[in-house]
Amino acid sequence: MKSFSKDKQTSNCSGESKCMESLQIILDGEASQSDEENFMNHLEVCMPCYNYYNMDKAVKELIQTKIVKVKMPEDLVKKLKFQLENIKEER
Amino acid sequence: MEEVNKATNQNNAGLDKAEKDALFEKEFMPLIDSLYNFAYRLTLDEDDANDLVQETFLKAYRFFDSYEQGTNAKAWLFRILKNSFINDFRKKSKEPSKVDYNEVETFYNSDDVDENITADLRVDSVSEMIGDEVATALNTLAVDFRTIIILCDLEGFTYEEMSKILDIPIGTVRSRLHRARNLLKDKLKSYATTLGYHK
Numbered sequence: 001m002k003s004f005s006k007d008k009q010t011s012n013c014s015g016e017s018k019c020m021e022s023l024q025i026i027l028d029g030e031a032s033q034s035d036e037e038n039f040m041n042h043l044e045v046c047m048p049c050y051n052y053y054n055m056d057k058a059v060k061e062l063i064q065t066k067i068v069k070v071k072m073p074e075d076l077v078k079k080l081k082f083q084l085e086n087i088k089e090e091r
Numbered sequence: 092m093e094e095v096n097k098a099t100n101q102n103n104a105g106l107d108k109a110e111k112d113a114l115f116e117k118e119f120m121p122l123i124d125s126l127y128n129f130a131y132r133l134t135l136d137e138d139d140a141n142d143l144v145q146e147t148f149l150k151a152y153r154f155f156d157s158y159e160q161g162t163n164a165k166a167w168l169f170r171i172l173k174n175s176f177i178n179d180f181r182k183k184s185k186e187p188s189k190v191d192y193n194e195v196e197t198f199y200n201s202d203d204v205d206e207n208i209t210a211d212l213r214v215d216s217v218s219e220m221i222g223d224e225v226a227t228a229l230n231t232l233a234v235d236f237r238t239i240i241i242l243c244d245l246e247g248f249t250y251e252e253m254s255k256i257l258d259i260p261i262g263t264v265r266s267r268l269h270r271a272r273n274l275l276k277d278k279l280k281s282y283a284t285t286l287g288y289h290k
Contacts, residue, residue, distance in 0.1 A: 020269065021265070024265060024268065024269055024272075025265075028243060028249075028250065028268075030249065030250055054214055055212060055214055055217070055276070056272060058214045058217045058218055059217060059272065059275060059276055059279065060244050060272075061218075062217055062218070062220060062225055062279075063225065063229065063240060063244040063245060064244055064245065066220065066221065066222040066225040066226075067222065067225055067226055067229065067245060068222055068226075069124065069125070069128045069245070070127065070128045070131045070132075070140075071124045071127065071128070072123055072124055072127035072140075072141070072144060073137075073141075076141050076144075077123060079145075080123070080144065080145055080148060081120075083145065083149065084148060084149070084152060087149065087152055087153070088108075088112055088152070
């Protein structure tokens with residue numbers, strides 16, 4: 001379990017906007033390994049960033065797991081394929 | 092002689108027609124469901140989504156020569172669809188309640204970060220939500236915000252791919268994503284409160 005030294009638990013992170021940027025880049029897998037490591041280290045000592053990151057991560061996972069991808073109805077797929085066949089024959 | 096001329100005219104991509112058709116079939120047809128899902132989440136209407144997908148595939152076939160083999164077929168198709176969507180819906184504006192561009196433009200002018208909105212949303216409340224609630228939260232975001240969340244989180248496009256699909260700089264991709272996520276969290280928070288997920 002993570003332990004936060006009490007004297008470092010502040011409500012405002014000193015590196016706020018930079019942290020927000022890093023957080024998002026890391027969440028979306030766009031960060032370099034060293035940037036990611038630095039940020040993860042930062043999370044060990046910064047409660048607001050730790051919470052923010054975990055919330056954003058939970059929301060992203062929510063979208064990924066709970067949104068059902070709507071499929072195109074079979075009959076419309078057939079219709080599309082039929083239309084494409086017609087165009088192919090024209091050329 | 093005639094056969095040779097025919098082959099040359101159709102040969103823009105260095106392939107004959109049969110090869111082109113096979114390539115189209117192989118690279119693009121598997122993407123139908125992803126594109127339909129995207130179209131549906133943009134239009135929130137089955138018929139409009141269907142029209143958009145059809146239009147996209149027909150355009151893709153017509154302009155197949157300008158598609159470079161081995162490059163990102165999915166991003167290319169999504170870009171075509173997004174452009175068709177913008178063109179069609181700006182012309183029609185038959186259902187302004189679904190796509191409100193004024194609303195979208197207002198949001199764009201302020202990219203400030205709303206930290207306090209998300210202050211008391213809890214991870215466990217979020218994880219308990221069901222699909223319908225999440226879908227509603229997503230669908231009620233302004234179209235450009237839900238677009239970017241769909242592209243990033245549902246379809247897994249990179250920032251660079253999104254930049255190309257949406258014709259915006261990568262910096263704008265990141266700030267729009269950040270703004271979209273804050274708005275989404277705001278909606279989830281209000282559902283969580285209404286539905287009693289947290290007291």
